[in-house]
């Protein structure tokens with residue numbers, strides 16, 4: 001049966017999965033959502049005998065119904081291959097009373113690789129299926145990790161160009177170095193004088209500029225998005241929740257149908273929304289625990305029902321979660337508004353006009369499976385140190401936010417349900433913050449000395465992604481103002 005997609009903002013026409021992937025964002029500014037969430041059609045026991053790639057096919061075939069089996073398997077096999085440094089793709093580490101689901105074993109050592117290693121293949125396949133002649137221009141705003149993962153995924157992919165905007169002073173030194181050393185004739189990296197929300201708003205404005213779209217078309221280009229609003233990123237993320245559950249079952253850590261909780265360090269709300277989709281597909285997930293850093297918009301939202309971005313933007317040691325507008329939340333809002341696009345549109349208009357909106361009591365009552373909390377900078381550092389001292393396991397700052405919120409949840413709710421803490425980045429990506437959390441004596445050391453020190457105290461091999469940038473040449477040095485973003489795009493495309 002064909003599953004179609006529609007926008008969260010109007011009751012207009014439906015599109016196929018491949019069309020939704022190509023467009024990224026709907027023309028009315030809404031996000032594409034499946035018209036229903038499919039149910040898993042294999043039992044968890046059957047799934048627990050599969051490899052990551054086999055299981056990925058079982059999940060994705062239910063959402064991407066206009067891809068042939070051959071096309072989808074080709075995309076999956078090109079994505080989840082030796083770029084990952086472990087055959088399991090997403091290993092689970094049991095530590096400190098939780099299961100850490102490590103999503104950082106791909107090319108750029110952050111969880112963004114889970115989706116961005118497959119998106120270029122889904123996108124180029126979708127272009128072929130829809131007889132697209134234009135070159136696809138990927139336009140992306142990044143809070144640090146998406147940028148590099150998208151660049152790595154799209155570099156030198158024929159028929160594509162990729163432009164990444166990042167906040168010049170809002171990413172870690174290693175994140176920045178990873179991006180500005182990116183090779184590939186079709187890649188372009190730009191720092192902006194602004195924060196992530198400025199970058200994301202700027203990119204959305206370029207997307208929604210109809211005049212520019214026409215000009216692009218005349219020059220043989222069309223935009224698409226690698227941001228987590230693209231359904232082609234969201235669905236591949238559903239896979240690892242099903243896989244993680246099936247691994248726990250295979251390893252007899254849980255019984256069949258036992259419900260588990262998941263804790264997700266959250267920024268744009270993509271990763272936790274994927275867990276929500278997995279739950280709606282029939283995976284026995286109980287609570288979805290949403291962990292925020294000091295930019296605790298989502299925590300406040302789950303408590304009060306009001307989403308309010310009118311507050312200071314705080315730069316933290318978990319920069320990939322420094323976000324005040326969590327784009328993917330719109331998909332949840334639409335769902336709890338009974339899929340009423342007009343109602344959702346009203347709320348989103350209020351958000352862009354007044355910076356806030358409030359949901360009704362009835363909508364709020366559908367959020368009972370969610371729990372929100374946050375970790376301060378000090379708490380985040382403390383939890384890294386404590387887990388290292390107690391177990392020798394070293395987690396990155398984003399994962400630490402989740403670990404801390406999990407502790408708060410247990411104290412708060414006295415819930416002993418077995419729990420997956422989603423581990424979204426390698427500690428090697430945020431070496432300085434991680435090492436200084438463990439001991440302040442590290443604060444005077446250089447970034448790469450810290451890498452070697454982390455290797456010494458953890459015994460975890462230095463990832464290839466870090467070795468690669470030690471001596472890499474800087475290839476991108478463009479910096480622009482927020483208002484110049486469109487101009488910069490046109491210059492790069494020589495329009």
Ligand SMILES: *Cc1c(COP(=O)(O)O)cnc(C)c1O
Pocket residue numbers: 110111112145146228265266267268269270271272320321398424425
């Ligand atoms: C992007 C990112 C997050 C936030 O994920 P969302 O899907 O945007 O909520 C958390 N941790 C790391 C390391 C990330 O790169």
